[in-house]
Amino acid sequence: MTVLGDSAYGTGDPRERLRAAGHTLVIKTPPLREVVPGGFTIVDFRIDPAAGTATCPAGRSANLG
Structure with a gap:
């Protein structure tokens, strides 16, 4: 499963739990x-x-x- 999210509001713990569960995290950042x-x-x-x-x-x- 691929998870899209806004990293500005996330912390390392939830992201690490998603990674440990085998999910791929994809953070789309806006262009500068x-x-x-x-x-x-x-x-x-x-x-x-x-x-x-x-x-x-x-x-x-x-x-x-």
């Missing part, structure tokens, strides 16, 4: 869109958790935390 026409989306930024930095499309980096 710019909030401002001609603007950026999250994929335009580079996040480096190991270094603790985020880099914008212009190449400027900031420390996270």
